[in-house]
Amino acid sequence: DTAVSQTPKYLVTQMGNDKSIKCEQNLGHDTMYWYKQDSKKFLKIMFSYNNKELIINETVPNRFSPKSPDKAHLNLHINSLELGDSAVYFCASSQSIGAVKNIQYFGAGTRLSVL
Protein backbone atom coordinates (compact mmCIF):
# COMPACT_ATOMS: atom_id res chain seq x y z
CA ASP A 1 0.00 0.00 0.00
CA THR A 2 1.46 3.33 -1.07
CA ALA A 3 1.07 5.87 1.73
CA VAL A 4 1.33 9.05 -0.38
CA SER A 5 0.64 8.58 -4.07
CA GLN A 6 0.93 11.11 -6.87
CA THR A 7 -0.24 10.97 -10.46
CA PRO A 8 1.10 11.25 -13.02
CA LYS A 9 4.73 10.32 -12.41
CA TYR A 10 5.84 12.09 -15.58
CA LEU A 11 4.22 15.04 -17.33
CA VAL A 12 5.53 16.52 -20.57
CA THR A 13 3.68 19.49 -21.99
CA GLN A 14 3.97 22.63 -24.08
CA MET A 15 4.39 26.16 -22.78
CA GLY A 16 1.08 27.87 -22.17
CA ASN A 17 -0.85 24.69 -21.39
CA ASP A 18 -2.77 24.02 -18.16
CA LYS A 19 -2.08 20.82 -16.22
CA SER A 20 -2.99 19.16 -12.93
CA ILE A 21 -1.15 16.85 -10.55
CA LYS A 22 -3.10 14.73 -8.09
CA CYS A 23 -2.07 13.56 -4.64
CA GLU A 24 -3.73 11.16 -2.24
CA GLN A 25 -2.65 9.90 1.18
CA ASN A 26 -4.02 6.90 3.08
CA LEU A 27 -2.24 7.63 6.37
CA GLY A 28 -5.18 9.39 8.00
CA HIS A 29 -3.17 12.63 8.20
CA ASP A 30 -4.74 16.06 8.48
CA THR A 31 -2.00 18.11 6.81
CA MET A 32 -0.75 17.92 3.22
CA TYR A 33 1.96 19.83 1.37
CA TRP A 34 3.35 20.57 -2.06
CA TYR A 35 7.10 21.00 -2.52
CA LYS A 36 9.08 21.86 -5.66
CA GLN A 37 12.53 20.35 -6.31
CA ASP A 38 14.55 22.25 -8.88
CA SER A 39 17.29 21.01 -11.18
CA LYS A 40 19.86 21.44 -8.39
CA LYS A 41 17.80 19.12 -6.17
CA PHE A 42 16.77 21.96 -3.84
CA LEU A 43 13.41 21.25 -2.19
CA LYS A 44 11.20 24.21 -1.35
CA ILE A 45 7.73 24.39 0.19
CA MET A 46 4.96 25.76 -1.99
CA PHE A 47 1.71 25.16 -0.10
CA SER A 48 0.30 23.39 2.89
CA TYR A 49 -3.28 22.55 3.81
CA ASN A 50 -4.56 21.47 7.21
CA ASN A 51 -7.91 19.72 7.11
CA LYS A 52 -8.76 21.35 3.76
CA GLU A 53 -7.75 24.83 4.92
CA LEU A 54 -4.82 26.68 3.29
CA ILE A 55 -2.10 27.27 5.87
CA ILE A 56 1.03 28.11 3.88
CA ASN A 57 1.35 29.87 0.54
CA GLU A 58 5.02 30.56 -0.06
CA THR A 59 5.14 33.38 -2.63
CA VAL A 60 4.13 31.04 -5.42
CA PRO A 61 2.81 32.62 -8.66
CA ASN A 62 -0.96 32.64 -8.74
CA ARG A 63 -0.80 30.41 -11.83
CA PHE A 64 -0.44 27.64 -9.24
CA SER A 65 -3.68 26.79 -7.49
CA PRO A 66 -3.93 23.99 -4.95
CA LYS A 67 -7.26 22.36 -4.23
CA SER A 68 -8.14 20.07 -1.36
CA PRO A 69 -11.52 18.34 -1.86
CA ASP A 70 -11.03 16.42 1.40
CA LYS A 71 -8.20 15.94 3.86
CA ALA A 72 -6.89 12.86 2.03
CA HIS A 73 -6.43 14.68 -1.27
CA LEU A 74 -4.45 17.73 -2.36
CA ASN A 75 -4.28 18.52 -6.05
CA LEU A 76 -2.14 21.10 -7.81
CA HIS A 77 -3.39 22.90 -10.89
CA ILE A 78 -0.97 24.95 -12.96
CA ASN A 79 -2.17 27.47 -15.55
CA SER A 80 -0.22 28.89 -18.47
CA LEU A 81 2.83 26.72 -17.93
CA GLU A 82 6.25 28.34 -18.35
CA LEU A 83 9.67 26.84 -19.02
CA GLY A 84 10.74 27.69 -15.46
CA ASP A 85 8.00 25.47 -14.06
CA SER A 86 9.97 22.41 -15.14
CA ALA A 87 10.88 20.59 -11.92
CA VAL A 88 9.91 17.64 -9.77
CA TYR A 89 6.86 18.30 -7.60
CA PHE A 90 6.46 16.35 -4.39
CA CYS A 91 3.38 15.90 -2.30
CA ALA A 92 3.75 15.15 1.42
CA SER A 93 1.50 14.60 4.40
CA SER A 94 1.81 14.70 8.19
CA GLN A 95 -0.31 14.63 11.30
CA SER A 96 -2.10 17.84 12.21
CA ILE A 97 -0.18 21.05 12.81
CA GLY A 98 -0.46 20.80 16.57
CA ALA A 99 0.95 17.28 16.76
CA VAL A 100 4.10 16.98 18.86
CA LYS A 101 5.90 14.76 16.37
CA ASN A 102 5.22 16.00 12.90
CA ILE A 103 6.98 13.76 10.43
CA GLN A 104 6.27 14.49 6.78
CA TYR A 105 5.95 11.52 4.43
CA PHE A 106 6.62 12.18 0.77
CA GLY A 107 5.24 10.79 -2.44
CA ALA A 108 7.44 9.58 -5.29
CA GLY A 109 7.21 12.88 -7.16
CA THR A 110 5.89 14.14 -10.49
CA ARG A 111 8.53 15.17 -13.01
CA LEU A 112 7.13 18.05 -15.04
CA SER A 113 8.87 19.03 -18.27
CA VAL A 114 7.66 22.14 -20.07
CA LEU A 115 8.81 22.37 -23.70
Next chain:
Amino acid sequence: EDQVTQSPEALRLQEGESSSLNCSYTVSGLRGLFWYRQDPGKGPEFLFTLYSAGEEKEKERLKATLTKKESFLHITAPKPEDSATYLCAVQVTGGGNKLTFGTGTQLKVEL
Protein backbone atom coordinates in the same frame (compact mmCIF):
# COMPACT_ATOMS: atom_id res chain seq x y z
CA GLU B 1 15.44 34.16 7.38
CA ASP B 2 15.91 30.50 8.29
CA GLN B 3 18.94 28.93 6.63
CA VAL B 4 20.21 25.39 6.33
CA THR B 5 23.64 24.57 4.89
CA GLN B 6 24.89 21.06 4.23
CA SER B 7 28.44 19.94 3.62
CA PRO B 8 30.08 18.43 1.78
CA GLU B 9 27.99 18.65 -1.41
CA ALA B 10 29.28 15.25 -2.49
CA LEU B 11 31.18 12.51 -0.70
CA ARG B 12 32.74 9.36 -2.07
CA LEU B 13 33.63 6.61 0.42
CA GLN B 14 35.04 3.15 0.20
CA GLU B 15 32.91 0.42 1.72
CA GLY B 16 33.64 0.32 5.45
CA GLU B 17 35.10 3.85 5.53
CA SER B 18 33.19 5.77 8.21
CA SER B 19 32.48 9.48 7.84
CA SER B 20 30.12 12.30 8.85
CA LEU B 21 27.80 14.66 7.02
CA ASN B 22 27.23 18.13 8.40
CA CYS B 23 24.10 20.26 8.56
CA SER B 24 24.46 23.75 10.03
CA TYR B 25 21.41 25.88 10.62
CA THR B 26 20.39 29.42 11.54
CA VAL B 27 16.79 29.67 12.64
CA SER B 28 14.58 31.85 14.79
CA GLY B 29 13.41 29.00 17.00
CA LEU B 30 14.04 25.34 16.28
CA ARG B 31 11.10 23.02 16.63
CA GLY B 32 12.77 20.01 15.04
CA LEU B 33 15.60 18.96 12.74
CA PHE B 34 14.92 16.22 10.23
CA TRP B 35 17.13 13.92 8.19
CA TYR B 36 15.84 12.33 5.01
CA ARG B 37 17.36 10.01 2.46
CA GLN B 38 16.54 10.44 -1.23
CA ASP B 39 17.29 7.84 -3.89
CA PRO B 40 17.32 8.84 -7.59
CA GLY B 41 13.82 9.15 -8.99
CA LYS B 42 12.17 8.76 -5.58
CA GLY B 43 10.76 10.96 -2.87
CA PRO B 44 12.59 11.76 0.37
CA GLU B 45 12.42 8.96 2.93
CA PHE B 46 12.30 9.91 6.59
CA LEU B 47 15.27 8.85 8.74
CA PHE B 48 15.38 10.84 12.00
CA THR B 49 13.96 13.77 13.90
CA LEU B 50 15.93 15.56 16.61
CA TYR B 51 14.29 18.09 18.88
CA SER B 52 16.85 19.39 21.35
CA ALA B 53 20.60 19.91 21.64
CA GLY B 54 22.38 16.83 22.88
CA GLU B 55 19.84 14.43 21.43
CA GLU B 56 21.07 11.44 19.42
CA LYS B 57 19.23 8.87 17.32
CA GLU B 58 20.53 5.68 15.69
CA LYS B 59 19.35 3.37 12.97
CA GLU B 60 21.55 0.59 11.66
CA ARG B 61 24.77 2.24 10.38
CA LEU B 62 23.43 5.80 10.82
CA LYS B 63 23.59 8.02 13.87
CA ALA B 64 22.29 11.59 14.01
CA THR B 65 23.35 14.14 16.60
CA LEU B 66 22.25 17.70 17.32
CA THR B 67 23.85 20.81 18.83
CA LYS B 68 22.49 24.35 18.99
CA LYS B 69 24.08 25.21 15.66
CA GLU B 70 24.45 22.01 13.69
CA SER B 71 23.61 18.36 13.23
CA PHE B 72 25.81 15.51 12.10
CA LEU B 73 24.84 12.33 10.36
CA HIS B 74 27.51 9.76 11.15
CA ILE B 75 27.78 6.77 8.84
CA THR B 76 29.65 3.81 10.32
CA ALA B 77 31.13 1.16 8.00
CA PRO B 78 28.95 2.18 5.06
CA LYS B 79 27.82 -0.23 2.37
CA PRO B 80 27.07 0.49 -1.31
CA GLU B 81 23.34 0.45 -0.52
CA ASP B 82 23.86 3.55 1.65
CA SER B 83 24.56 5.53 -1.53
CA ALA B 84 21.92 8.26 -1.80
CA THR B 85 21.41 11.97 -1.27
CA TYR B 86 20.96 12.86 2.39
CA LEU B 87 18.79 15.88 3.09
CA CYS B 88 18.63 17.90 6.28
CA ALA B 89 15.61 20.09 7.06
CA VAL B 90 14.46 22.30 9.91
CA GLN B 91 11.03 23.07 11.25
CA VAL B 92 10.69 26.28 13.24
CA THR B 93 8.21 27.47 15.82
CA GLY B 94 5.40 29.45 14.23
CA GLY B 95 6.37 28.17 10.80
CA GLY B 96 3.20 26.21 10.17
CA ASN B 97 5.02 22.88 9.97
CA LYS B 98 6.90 23.71 6.79
CA LEU B 99 10.30 22.12 6.32
CA THR B 100 13.21 24.29 5.16
CA PHE B 101 15.70 22.03 3.42
CA GLY B 102 19.42 22.19 2.81
CA THR B 103 20.79 21.35 -0.62
CA GLY B 104 21.79 17.84 0.40
CA THR B 105 24.91 15.69 0.43
CA GLN B 106 25.25 13.19 -2.37
CA LEU B 107 26.94 10.10 -0.94
CA LYS B 108 28.47 7.34 -3.04
CA VAL B 109 29.87 4.24 -1.36
CA GLU B 110 32.09 2.09 -3.53
CA LEU B 111 33.24 -1.51 -3.17
